[in-house]
Amino acid sequence: MLYIILAVLCGCITIISMIINSHLSKKIGVFQGAFINYAVGLISTILLLTIVKNSVDLSFSSFDGIPLWALLGGLLGVMVVSASNIVIPKIPTIYTTLLIFIGQLFTGILIDYFRVGFVSKGKIIGGLLILIGLIYNSNVDKKELAA
Amino acid sequence: MSYRTLNFYVSLIEETQLRNGGNLMYKASAIFIGILIAIMVTFNGILANYTDQYVSILIIHMVGFIALIIILILKKEKFKLKKDIPFYLFSGGLIGVFVVFLNNLCFNSLGASLTLSLGIFGQLVLACFIDHYGLFGLNIYKFKKKKIIGFFIILLGLVTMIIY
Secondary structure, three states: HHHHHHHHHHHHHHHHHHHHHHHHHHOOOOHHHHHHHHHHHHHHHHHHHHHOOOOOOOHHHHHHOOOOOHHHHHHHHHHHHHHHHHHHHHHHHHHHHHHHHHHHHHHHHHHHHHHOOOOOOHHHHHHHHHHHHHHHHHEEEEEEHHH | HHHHHHHHHHHHHHHHHOOOOOOHHHHHHHHHHHHHHHHHHHHHHHHHHOOOOOOOOOHHHHHHHHHHHHHHHOOOOOOOOOOOOOHHHHHHHHHHHHHHHHHHHHHHHHHHHHHHHHHHHHHHHHHHHHHOOOHHHHHOOOOOOOOOHHHHHHHHHHHHHHOO
């Protein structure tokens, strides 16, 4: 239950950081905005590390056994931020969440399948219900914008 | 592919877009962004398994930081930091640290699809709240009561995902 609440909370703060980043990139450009974003993130992480940990092992031997692709999440993050800044202004906002969610949901289900070996019916049915709800609300917004 | 042929293809795609009533390419790109996010959350979550919660956040931000330095050098952009930027605009990165932290934590106990779906729900609810009050200097869009129906269906979907 705790993780469920945390995951929802994570979505809430995601949208705040997205809004802040889009304001910032409007002022200084997409990549510089992202640069500031990551610089602040890096500094905050280092501060966090010094608070919670006495020592951090960053020698190469501590990276043994980590597959290279697992290190690429940060790079993907940069791709997501840059692509979002190019794509999102060009499509109506009511579609943005819907389309991004479609990509997330189907990839998420696929990933769960590869990690665990099966996908429960509930995940597929639940995912489709979420999709229906999203489409319904998009239509409500659409009608309001058209009126 | 030469630059000219590339240009030709781009104009061809643009023409098709116009015929299809616009931004099909961008809509496909939005789905692609969703795919990238799902892969990113997975990579980060697995990295946290290999190292630990805090070191993984450090690695993720370092890799992104280095990638951006390379991009900025290649693009030869000049820094525009002199402009008066409100202080709160710098806080996005700080919030990002908590986003990564929570994502990694939840991914390893809830899996990819549930973590992402719950996240979307949080985004939708807060987005409605922000729109309703016009926070962060955004335009005010009053909440439509009809959307409660949509949220109810979404919630039903989440419960189905969690229980089964």
